[in-house]
Amino acid sequence: xxxxxxxxxxxxxxxxxxxxxxxxxxxxxxxxxxxxxxxxxxxxxxxxxxxxxxxxxxxxxxxxxxxxxxxxxxxxxxxxxxxxxxxxxxxxxxxxxxxxxxxxxxxxxxxxxxxxxxxxxxxxxxxxxxxxxxxxxxxxxxxxxxxxxxxxxxxxxxxxxxxxxxxxxxxxxxxxxxxxxxxxxxxxxxxx
Numbered sequence: 148x149x150x151x152x153x154x155x156x157x158x159x160x161x162x163x164x165x166x167x168x169x170x171x172x173x174x175x176x177x178x179x180x181x182x183x184x185x186x187x188x189x190x191x192x193x194x195x196x197x198x199x200x201x202x203x204x205x206x207x208x209x210x211x212x213x214x215x216x217x218x219x220x221x222x223x224x225x226x227x228x229x230x231x232x233x234x235x236x237x238x239x240x241x242x243x244x245x246x247x248x249x250x251x252x253x254x255x256x257x258x259x260x261x262x263x264x265x266x267x268x269x270x271x272x273x274x275x276x277x278x279x280x281x282x283x284x285x286x287x288x289x290x291x292x293x294x295x296x297x298x299x300x301x302x303x304x305x306x307x308x309x310x311x312x313x314x315x316x317x318x319x320x321x322x323x324x325x326x327x328x329x330x331x332x333x334x335x336x337x338x339x
Contacts, residue, residue: 218271232281235267239285243292256293257314264289265317273326282319289316 212221212230219230246259268285271277290298293305293316307313 218274227275228278228281231271231275232278235271236281236285236288239264239267240288243288247292247295253293253314257316260289260292261317265322269322269326272323273330277323282323286319289319 212219212223212226214220219227221227221230242263246256246263251259268277286302290302290305298305302316304312305314305316306318308315
């Protein structure tokens with residue numbers, strides 16, 4: 148009996164390996180997964196198998212984007228951009244409109260940007276490729292909020308330190324690059 152089980156396992160092994168290479172389980176994300184997330188129900192086909200109707204091992208294959216750890220994943224890059232970046236940009240526009248009605252000083256506005264606006268993008272920019280046009284749009288919104296219209300001084304001078312006549316405003320392009328470099332440090336140091 149044990150020999151039959153072993154033989155059937157060996158004959159099924161190539162198909163199992165082939166099927167496993169065609170799926171991307173959500174379980175590849177870090178170990179802190181929300182308890183309500185069903186790992187076997189949240190897997191996606193990758194590459195050439197993405198439009199396949201097969202259902203190996205009885206796994207449910209979703210048609211809509213999968214949300215894992217606060218980010219949406221799907222094959223449609225436009226939908227990834229929409230769900231992860233554009234929706235956040237819309238919420239930032241609403242937040243900026245609320246804060247722009249108050250009589251804040253220029254330093255207060257920089258504090259609002261650093262405290263409420265930038266944190267909405269830090270995580271998502273560190274794990275997904277950030278569209279350059281999104282960073283340009285976000286910069287435009289932030290500096291319009293800062294100056295109530297057109298820029299009064301160059302953006303480079305606003306980013307400078309206080310001692311150099313700047314306001315220590317966030318440089319979005321540098322922030323995104325530093326978030327990416329931080330991942331390299333984590334990967335090569337072997338820490339979580």
